[in-house]
Amino acid sequence: MIGHHGPAFAFWLSYLEHRGGLWEQSGDTVLAILPGHLSAQHDLPETALITDDPDIAREDGVLFLGSGNPEIDKAAETIIDAGDVGALTLPHRTKQTSTEDLLAKIRDQVPVDHGRIDATGSILRSHRSLLRLGALVTHTISADERFTEVAECVLDVPSRVAWAKDAADRLLSAIGTAEAGGGPEVRASRLTPAVAAAHRELDTAAARRGQELSIEADTERSAEITRATEYYTAALAAIDKRRTGADEQRRALLDARTQATIGERDRRLAEISEKYRHQHVLRPYRLHLIDVPVWRLATDVRRGERRWPMVFDYLPSLGTVAPTRCPTCDAHSPLVATKTHLGCGTCVPATTPPLRLAPVAEKPRQERAARNVPPTGAGAAPVPAHKRQPRDDTPGTDRMRHGAAPVLPTAVRPVAARRPFLPGKPEERKVVDFWNLVGTGETRKLSRLIAPESPLAALTQLYGAAGPLHGIGVPAGHPPHSFTYANYDRPVVGQRGGTAGELRTHHDQYPYLLLWSPDKLLDEILPYSAPWHLGRAQRILEPPTHVPAPSTDLDQVAQLLLTRVTTRHGLTFAARALAAWWRLPDPDILLARFSPRVVAATVDRAVRYWSGASQAGYPDAAAAFTVDQPDIRKATPMLQKQLQLSSTRNW
Ligand SMILES: [Zn+2]
Structure with a gap:
């Protein structure tokens, strides 16, 4: 199973398989064995522990192969050059149903406003083409940040409608297990519009993804704009101050400098905006044409005495009628039988609100990023x-930089059960x-x-x-x-x-x-x-890192957490770590086996790891508390058993 790996990593693993390599899950890393030519081509060892989790990759000897790694791009180039193009036909396997049953399914799934579907023939076993287009999408988020990921689209060729994600997954898994026959005949006249439609789907999805990604870059951009604006405001104020009391000649000089500074500021702000302009590039590397089995039924759509012939295909592997297009305007909309012709919701003006909303096979809703x-x-x-x-016992207090906190929409994780x-x-x-x-x-x-x-x-x-x-x-x-x-x-x-x-x-x-x-x-x-999210905020804000003396006596672990975590990562993380430490049902189990330093390092790492913080690896925690990494690794499962931390329970 490649399921739980990120798309870029999953792509690399399947690339490895196809090029004669082997891989096996080994704990939270993957043990990869590369044949000689692949090892040489990618300048990687013949056996390597690899991962796309940056946290794990920080450990000794584990290679990072996530999105953006040049070796992934190189693998993709190889495939693009080789052109993963193919065609196959899947055989019929399921037992045929009766015409009545099939008609009932079609009537159920394809509502026709004012119309009724009647069969005019019997079931025909046939095939229908799917197009599978895979592409590498390279996103340029800013001048410094660029990465590549894999995107895929499965499209119904006759209707040029993309299958929703879950249907596409089921179709592809059926392909994986089938003994395929020969390929279907490729008719270019039908294929070209389908390829164009699939490409458009991927392009739209990439643009949407880019919007999500640029939200994160936006926070960086606005921080950079704030910094630049503050800098030039201060510079202009300084010039202005010198202007008071200056003689006329000097004033003219200072005025010229003001104009120059304003010009420089505007150029700098334009530069920052340009730096963060999002762009994406699609590079298709896979084009498969797959004929899947269908049961075909010729019908008439009727309204009173009027009849319009329609053919429907039913995919037994999905239990779904294939998407249709309007015979009048070619839109992918629910059909409407008018008094004169068979149209659809797009071309027939709605005089009254439709009686029922048609459950058409719409594209998946991908607006996951709920707006805040x-x-x-x-x-x-x-x-x-x-x-x-x-008490003011805090001379030279670090003040956090504030005001750089525009309220922006953010991607929200899928809704939790509670x-x-x-x-x-x-x-x-x-x-x-x-x-x-x-x-x-x-x-x-x-x-x-x-x-x-x-x-x-x-x-x-x-x-x-x-x-x-x-x-x-x-x-x-x-x-x-x-x-x-x-x-x-x-x-x-x-x-x-x-x-x-x-x-x-x-x-x-x-x-x-x-x-x-x-x-x-x-x-x-x-x-x-x-x-x-705290982990994200940490990257652009300077958290309060000053530690006032607590008004209460602390145990050794708490003392260590307060001082070291606050100085390195801010008081917010220290508060989470202390909350975790203080709610441990049985801290003595840990203290009986490990020193207070090891326990503190373990709590700190676990809390920051589950908070999505950067630098939440074992090496960082070991260095912060001057302890050995293996001890933190040993203590971690014992701590987790008691705390049950998760991404929604970060302390
Ligand atoms: Zn229409």
Whole structure:
């Protein structure tokens, strides 16, 4: 099975097989054995452990062969050069049904508005052509980022309609197991429009994929634009400052410099936009023509005394009638029998709304990337004055770079079985209470709004009511005076409900995102307001990495997690790691076998790995805590047994 590998990796494995190599799954890597010529051609060892998981690839001796690897492109070039072109016919296997049964199936699956389908002949065993077009799609996301993946389309040749993904998969698996006969006759007149249609399908899908990909690049682009804008704003302000009090001659000089700087800024901004222009290129490498068995039935579509002949093909391997096109306008739409002719929903003007919606075999819906609607109708509220000021023991505090947090749509993972809780009006009131209690320093009341064993609970355990402030980078001694808030109306950050806004002090503004637990309690605070996944946000934001002294005594593991994880990856990850450590049912089992350093390294790696963070490999954790990698590997399953971490349960 190649099923769970990424498309580029799966492609490489099947390439390996076809070129005389062998491969076998070996734990979470693949052991590949390359024949001599292949090893030489790709400059790879004859036996190698390979993977397309960048985390695993960081380990010693495991080669990365994921999307974008030049060896994958090289393999593809070889196939394109060789041209994987073929034709085959699949034999009939299934027992034929009765005409009545087949007619019932057709009537069921092909609704004809105002019409009725009657058989005019008996079942004919026949074949129908499918076209399978495989292509390499190279996406250029930015000037620095380009990668290639494999895309495939299975198209019904007579109708030029693409089969939906699940149907295509079933058809292809039937091909894999069939003893094929000779190839079908290729009639170029029918094939050319079909190839063009398949190519268009792939092109549309690639453009859609490009849009998804550029969302991620957009965040990088806007960060870069923000940086450039800030730089030039500061430069212009400096010139302006020198202009005051300067004599006339010097002023003219400074004015010229202002004009030059503005020109330079505009060129730079245009450059950045050009750098992030998405493009894709399709390179077809596989063209298969496959004749699949069908049961063909000649019919008349009737309306009263009028009759229009139609032939339907039924694919027993799918249990589906093949797609049809309108005999009048050639559209792929539900048929409509009018008083004068047989048309379809496209060419016949709808005088009244159709009585029932036809369940036609539509293309798969691929708009998986649900749009995250940015928070609207933000409220704003003042924070009451502090009862007590937090100690200012933080000279030279690192402030996170903020303001570079435009709210952008983001790809949401397929919906989890349990529906996430989305905040409403009552939760807005809770957020108002939350910030007010933070402002007045009432830790005990604050804890009632916070989910137990959560990262937010870890922050309040460390710093009392100031925990959430440290979590978004507010330096100690900077009391908040107001904030805004608004609920996301879609799940964010790995299927969770979120309320976002900005907290203001007299010195600065701090975006925040509060996340809700299924029990309608707050379980995490993130130092940005966009609906980004933490792993993704980590790549473009500088998280708060300063560690104020905790107001409570910590055990050794907790102390290590707080200091080392915060310095390297920010307080948000440290809070997740501490939440995980503190909710372990039986920490002593681990401490009996491993040193506190190894346990801390294991918790840190596991939490960041499941958070989708970069650099979440064993080597990084081993270096951070100065321990041996094999010890972390040994401790990892013991930890995971207790914590059951997953991509939706990251702590
Ligand atoms: Zn029509």
